[in-house]
Amino acid sequence: MKKRPSIKDVAERAGVSMATVSRVLSGDYPVSGETRARVERAVRELDYVVNAHARALHGATSKVVALVVAEVVTPFFARIAAGVEEQATLAHRLCLVCTTHADPDRELDVVRLMREQRADAVILAGGVVENDDYRERMRGYAQGLENAGSRLVLCARPSLGPDFPAISVEYENVGGAHAATTHLLTAGHRKILMVAGPVGLTTSDQRVEGYRSALAMYGLPVDPVMISHGPWDRDGGYLRMRALLESGPEFTAIFAGNDGVAAGAIAALREAGRRVPDDVSIVGYDDVPSAADFNPPLTTVRVPQAELGRTAVRLATESSRETSGREHVMLGTHLVIRDSVRPLAG
Amino acid sequence: MKKRPSIKDVAERAGVSMATVSRVLSGDYPVSGETRARVERAVRELDYVVNAHARALHGATSKVVALVVAEVVTPFFARIAAGVEEQATLAHRLCLVCTTHADPDRELDVVRLMREQRADAVILAGGVVENDDYRERMRGYAQGLENAGSRLVLCARPSLGPDFPAISVEYENVGGAHAATTHLLTAGHRKILMVAGPVGLTTSDQRVEGYRSALAMYGLPVDPVMISHGPWDRDGGYLRMRALLESGPEFTAIFAGNDGVAAGAIAALREAGRRVPDDVSIVGYDDVPSAADFNPPLTTVRVPQAELGRTAVRLATESSRETSGREHVMLGTHLVIRDSVRPLAG
DNA sequence: CTGTTAGCGCTTTCAG
DNA sequence: CTGAAAGCGCTAACAG
Numbered sequence: 007m008k009k010r011p012s013i014k015d016v017a018e019r020a021g022v023s024m025a026t027v028s029r030v031l032s033g034d035y036p037v038s039g040e041t042r043a044r045v046e047r048a049v050r051e052l053d054y055v056v057n058a059h060a061r062a063l064h065g066a067t068s069k070v071v072a073l074v075v076a077e078v079v080t081p082f083f084a085r086i087a088a089g090v091e092e093q094a095t096l097a098h099r100l101c102l103v104c105t106t107h108a109d110p111d112r113e114l115d116v117v118r119l120m121r122e123q124r125a126d127a128v129i130l131a132g133g134v135v136e137n138d139d140y141r142e143r144m145r146g147y148a149q150g151l152e153n154a155g156s157r158l159v160l161c162a163r164p165s166l167g168p169d170f171p172a173i174s175v176e177y178e179n180v181g182g183a184h185a186a187t188t189h190l191l192t193a194g195h196r197k198i199l200m201v202a203g204p205v206g207l208t209t210s211d212q213r214v215e216g217y218r219s220a221l222a223m224y225g226l227p228v229d230p231v232m233i234s235h236g237p238w239d240r241d242g243g244y245l246r247m248r249a250l251l252e253s254g255p256e257f258t259a260i261f262a263g264n265d266g267v268a269a270g271a272i273a274a275l276r277e278a279g280r281r282v283p284d285d286v287s288i289v290g291y292d293d294v295p296s297a298a299d300f301n302p303p304l305t306t307v308r309v310p311q312a313e314l315g316r317t318a319v320r321l322a323t324e325s326s327r328e329t330s331g332r333e334h335v336m337l338g339t340h341l342v343i344r345d346s347v348r349p350l351a352g
Numbered sequence: 353m354k355k356r357p358s359i360k361d362v363a364e365r366a367g368v369s370m371a372t373v374s375r376v377l378s379g380d381y382p383v384s385g386e387t388r389a390r391v392e393r394a395v396r397e398l399d400y401v402v403n404a405h406a407r408a409l410h411g412a413t414s415k416v417v418a419l420v421v422a423e424v425v426t427p428f429f430a431r432i433a434a435g436v437e438e439q440a441t442l443a444h445r446l447c448l449v450c451t452t453h454a455d456p457d458r459e460l461d462v463v464r465l466m467r468e469q470r471a472d473a474v475i476l477a478g479g480v481v482e483n484d485d486y487r488e489r490m491r492g493y494a495q496g497l498e499n500a501g502s503r504l505v506l507c508a509r510p511s512l513g514p515d516f517p518a519i520s521v522e523y524e525n526v527g528g529a530h531a532a533t534t535h536l537l538t539a540g541h542r543k544i545l546m547v548a549g550p551v552g553l554t555t556s557d558q559r560v561e562g563y564r565s566a567l568a569m570y571g572l573p574v575d576p577v578m579i580s581h582g583p584w585d586r587d588g589g590y591l592r593m594r595a596l597l598e599s600g601p602e603f604t605a606i607f608a609g610n611d612g613v614a615a616g617a618i619a620a621l622r623e624a625g626r627r628v629p630d631d632v633s634i635v636g637y638d639d640v641p642s643a644a645d646f647n648p649p650l651t652t653v654r655v656p657q658a659e660l661g662r663t664a665v666r667l668a669t670e671s672s673r674e675t676s677g678r679e680h681v682m683l684g685t686h687l688v689i690r691d692s693v694r695p696l697a698g
Numbered sequence: 699c700t701g702t703t704a705g706c707g708c709t710t711t712c713a714g
Numbered sequence: 715c716t717g718a719a720a721g722c723g724c725t726a727a728c729a730g
Contacts, residue, residue: 010499010500010501012706012707012708013707013708013709014707014708022716022717023716023717023718024707024708024709024717024718025709025710025716025717025718025719026715026716026717027708028708028709028710029709029715029716031708032709035715036715037715037716038715038716041715041716053495053496055464055467055468055496055500056468056707056708057409057468057470057706057707057708058405058465058468058469058470059404059405059406059408059409059414059469059470059706059707059708060405060409060706060707060708060709060722061707061708061709062405062708062722063403063405063406063409063706063707063708063709063721063722063723063724064708064709064710064721064722065709065722068405070448077434078430078433078434078437079427079430079431079434079641079658081425081427081430084424084425084427084430084433085425087424087430087433087449088423088424088425088451091424091449091450091451092451095450095451100448100450100465100469101448101449101450102416102446102447102448102449103433103437103447103448103449104437104441104446104447105434105437105438105441118401119404119446121401122401122402122403122404123404123405123446124403124404124405149399150399150401153356154356154401155356240641240645269642269644269645272645273644273645294642295425295586296615296640296642296645296646298615298619299586299615299618299619299642299645299646299647300642300645300646300647301645301646301647301648302647312425358722358723358724359723359724359725360723360724368700368701369700369701369702370701370702370723370724370725371700371701371702371703371725371726372699372700372701373724374724374725374726375699375700375725377724378725381699382699383699383700384699384700387699387700402723402724403722403723403724405722405723405724406706406722406723406724406725407723407724407725408706408724409705409706409707409708409722409723409724409725410705410706410724410725410726411706411725
């Protein structure tokens with residue numbers, strides 16, 4: 007295993023100076039055709055590739071954008087990641103992906119690693135528990151990243167205000183929940199259970215807010231027992247629905263915090279002999295790719311995850327000095343009507 | 353935006369030499385407690401972080417593993433990615449993700465980028481069309497990567513033989529298909545349609561092979577018209593099933609090349625008034641997370657994607673000089689029985 | 699234990 | 715158009 011060739015080797019082989027090699031490699035510089043050809047041949051013969059690190063030592067940043075998420079398996083994050091990767095490629099950037107498992111310590115480590123890498127942008131994606139600790143942490147990141155020449159992007163989570171030195175890309179989370187609930191309401195349902203996520207998690211809280219506002223719009227009171235908080239994956243939905251069925255309030259419809267919860271709830275409902283949608287209607291959130299294959303096909307709220315990811319990278323890589331990395335964009339959501347909601351009989 | 357501090361600034365502020373700073377930063381070196389404290393304080397006050405690039409300029413590689421896949425949204429790849437990321441983190445590596453959209457040119461670009469980055473390992477994951485061009489390309493990668501000190505890992509695709517200088521991590525793809533088909537056979541089905549992927553794609557071809565071998569084991573002939581090749585996503589499954597229903601052979605069961613195809617096929621079947629599993633049984637492949645929520649819950653083959661990803665990284669980061677990056681591991685698959693198969697009536 | 703001094707591989711003035 | 719030389723920020727001998 008011989009040592010890999012450096013620009014010096016190429017220069018020697020081509021009989022030119024290192025500077026010349028560097029010039030033909032970077033392209034944008036007048037070099038005589040003959041010299042260029044010789045260098046290119048040497049490069050090919052040596053199978054030479056530049057050392058990105060040596061190169062990055064000069065410029066301020068390093069042509070990579072980093073995506074930091076809690077985890078990467080759920081369709082929600084996978085689709086954000088796909089959008090980020092796609093746009094990063096378009097912007098001639100590499101895409102680094104890290105997970106935190108929602109652990110602030112891990113997040114701290116990861117953001118710092120990204121600083122070490124001199125990433126152009128660090129994209130923090132997904133809901134969070136938005137307490138003081140969080141805000142302070144973000145302020146620290148923003149500062150550290152900013153005077154390292156890279157930008158912080160908050161994606162699929164609330165903006166921290168127009169004065170906060172970060173780009174934000176949100177989606178109409180509250181609006182989507184409002185629309186979902188309204189859909190149930192217009193179908194005549196009044197006893198609507200909301201099976202939400204953990205208390206405090208922004209994504210879930212906003213969805214609860216949309217649920218509340220829709221009810222309010224109909225002049226209906228919000229009964230706290232109709233809102234269940236807890237883990238919002240399939241298991242959480244299944245377990246909580248089972249408990250609710252056993253000793254919970256009456257209901258004719260369910261607004262599930264996300265499609266995973268909806269899947270679990272449907273399974274529990276079916277086990278209990280309640281037919282969906284004949285006996286109980288349900289709407290989900292996120293529109294995971296398989297929502298159309300659920301039984302019944304799930305009416306749910308489509309979230310533009312890929313677009314969130316793309317936009318995050320686009321803003322981060324294009325943002326001009328004027329805006330100084332403080333822009334804020336809000337993407338829309340919309341209800342996808344399938345077959346899990348029925349007008350209330352009677 | 354002032355310039356970011358370098359190790360020199362820290363040294364000055366702490367009143368020591370750069371070497372000393374470097375030593376306390378790397379940790380593994382005797383430094384007096386007092387000096388260490390002073391350096392650490394300076395680091396904190398300056399909010400200093402090392403420059404990973406400058407550091408990487410010394411060592412041969414750069415603590416990153418790269419994952420190269422066709423795309424990142426489907427659960428199959430998302431789960432491999434999750435495994436890779438997880439294990440990379442354990443091995444104190446960063447995880448770079450790139451997509452090729454199955455375009456060889458793009459793949460070439462990406463692998464070269466990874467070489468520029470001095471990645472420890474480059475993991476190529478997912479099925480491929482295994483022609484001469486492919487083999488030659490891989491040989492080129494392996495060579496380039498090898499004498500750059502990093503390793504090539506072939507993941508979820510066939511090994512290129514024990515002499516090929518790459519690590520391979522496969523799963524029992526043929527075996528899983530064999531088991532799936534046998535499951536249908538033991539339920540009494542004889543007219544089994546195989547809705548496979550594109551001809552030549554290793555993943556699909558192996559599944560067809562398992563289908564054939566199971567039939568052969570039962571002494572049954574393999575009728576070519578019973579095997580449909582084409583795009584193997586939900587749409588492909590839907591469209592092809594519709595065509596098959598209109599003017600295809602008779603069948604009582606279906607072996608779908610993957611769960612997406614199964615979902616599409618089920619949708620088409622239902623539209624045509626054929627009940628699943630009462631009229632036709634079906635088994636899928638991959639066991640996507642939502643397979644249990646399909647209508648009916650889908651019997652399918654579980655593939656250990658996360659484990660494939662983890663193993664790929666583990667072998668790449670742990671492989672010793674003796675094995676010289678040539679190991680080959682095969683992971684198991686198994687049938688997950690749910691509710692989409694019924695014994696053939698009569 | 700600590701400082702000095704070479705580079706690592708590349709880009710970029712500054713001179714030809 | 716091309717070359718020489720000065721670093722970029724860090725680590726790794728080599729001396730104290």
